[in-house]
Amino acid sequence: MPIATVNPANGETLETFEAMDEDELERRLELAEATFRTYRRSAFAERARLLHGAADLLDADLDDIARTMTTEMGKPIKQARAEAAKCAKAMRWYADHAAELLADEEPAETDVKDSGASRVRVRYRPIGPVLAVMPWNFPLWQVVRFAAPALMAGNVGLLKHASNVPQTALYLEDLFHRAGFPEGCFQTLLIGSGAVDDVLRDERVRAATLTGSEPAGRAVASTAGEMIKKTVLELGGSDPFVVMPSADIDRAARIAVTARVQNNGQSCIAAKRFIVHADVYDAFAERFVAGMAALRTGDPMDEGTDVGPLASEQGRKDLEELVEDARRSGAEVLCGGERPDGPGWFYPPTVLAGIHRDMRIHREEAFGPVATLYRAGDLDEAVLIANDSPFGLSSNVWTRDEAEVDRFVRDLEAGGVFVNGMTASHPAFPFGGVKRSGYGRELSGHGIREFCNITTVWQGA
Template structure:
């Protein structure tokens, strides 16, 4: 894949970049190793000062970098500005909390004495250079939620970003440099996917994190496993959005529209499968379909646009094939199901779509629809709702709408997902762990759990 900015609203190639050659990659790996030797010895206060500065600079740059993101991958520009603001907030959060999250832990006195020690503690120490393989859909946020905790822990970062967002990738390196982080602390590697294995096998790279597709996760995990290196994987999702009879149907349907089409529907944690109790199915379906059909599709740089183009032509083709397969096998199209009027030949647009009468034989029942396409299921009772929700290879997050405490308890107990959001839509926040189960990956980002993923958890024992 060429390293280039291709405007998905027009298909126009705006900028192209040469991939780093072997000599340039070696220089950057050496710089990362050198930077780690120094950065690991800095104080939390010094790291926090630099990260706060990076956050302030990002706030100042918000409008400019939002426009870059929108031009590179097509998200509505309002959402791009919100993403930049969220990143700055997360940087401030980790700058404020990292020292507390990584503070030494002292076991109970009785356990210390029982071990024969005069004193014992657990200390969190950085691992070294960490390779981050990141996707295009949240080109700032996906990186920052790795970089902020990693840098605060004393690690250094090597970013292999998706090849269609090179300007955003280069901006991130420049942001941390302008904030005062020493050379080599955070570097962008403009490389193709074929160069990842060699970098991951390099002994100077101590761990890797990947957000992306299941095949990409398998590839990175297999190499890291061969090298016995720690990995965190956040892969696909096909999150359920369950609506029970006691729910506020108007609010659930309105939220469902946002949950499905955020980021033009290209989000791993977007709700994709809407599982509705039969008693309220018709009422929900009517409101939800009307809301999806009313969305404004258009130029993502237009402040009023709610749904922009998909990021690539191939992404749209993949989505069209999923929808066509479903329709050919008996699915009913309640709205959409085609390229929107006015955008059949220009840009990578697809209309907000609702499908129902889904059966297990359809590809879309098990595959992730990465775009503004929702599947609508009818459930006879709570047991069937849980069964449909879990009938997926993914387990990233979930949404449940009910006012019954007993139902909430059942969903929290039985849904196979890394998160359960009750009467709201899935969102990520620096204070809460984020990640999935099954084929959605393993490990956690954000919160204390995330910052400790790339730490050497060290037992320090003193004899009597």
């Protein structure tokens, strides 16, 4: 895949970039290692000052970088601005909290004495250059949620971004440079996916984080396992959105629309499978389908657009194949389901009902504005349907019954359970999944410690 900016709203190639050659890649790896040797000794206060500076610059650049993201991958411009603002918020959160999150821990005095020590501390030390293999769907946020904690921990970052968002990738390197971070603290590697394996095998790279597809995750995890390097993986998701009879049906249906089509439906944590109790199925389905059908699809630069184009032509083909497979197998198309005429990689908001286990869309992630509706006879069946997926990223539950809440929290196989609201990430809360959605956590204290050397310091009398 060429490294290029291609506008998904019309298919026009705007700019193409040459991949780095071996000499330039070697120079950057050496720079990362050399920078880490000195940056790791910097004080938290200095790192925080630099990261606050980056957040201030991002605020000033907000409109420009939002337009760049929309141009490169098609998200509605208002969502692009919100993404940039969220990144600045996360930078400030880590700048303000990293010192306390990584403060030395003192074990219980009785345990210290029992060990024969006069003092024991647990210290969090930076691990080294970390390779980040990042996707195009949230081209700024996915990177910042890695970079902010990594830089505050004293690590340095090497970004291999998706090949269709090169301008956003280069902006990120420039942003940290303008903020005053030492050269080599954060570098963008303009390389193809075929070069990732060699970079990960390099001894100067100590760990890796990847957000992306299952095949990409398997490849990185396999190499990292062979090289005995730490990884964090955030892969696909097919999140359930469960609606029980006690729910506020009007609000649940309204939020369900947003939860499905956020980022043009191209979000791992977007709700995709809507599992509704039989007692309220008809009422919810009527409202949900009407809401999906009413969305405005069009130019992502238009402030009134709700759903823009898919990011790539192949992405649209993949989505169409899932819908057609379901249709051939008996699914009912309640709205959408037909590719519109004209330029660009648009696909309409679509709702499918009558889903069964033999359909591909039941097992695979639909990465676009396509929702599937399921009817559940009771809570037990709702849990069974929700867990009948290879993925386990997050989940949504709508109920006012606390006993049902406790049951869902206990039994849903997911990294998050959002009750009476849609899944969203926040820098203070851990984010990640189970099963084929990956392992490890990003954000919060859990995320910043993923790439730290957790060191026991034992001192005798």
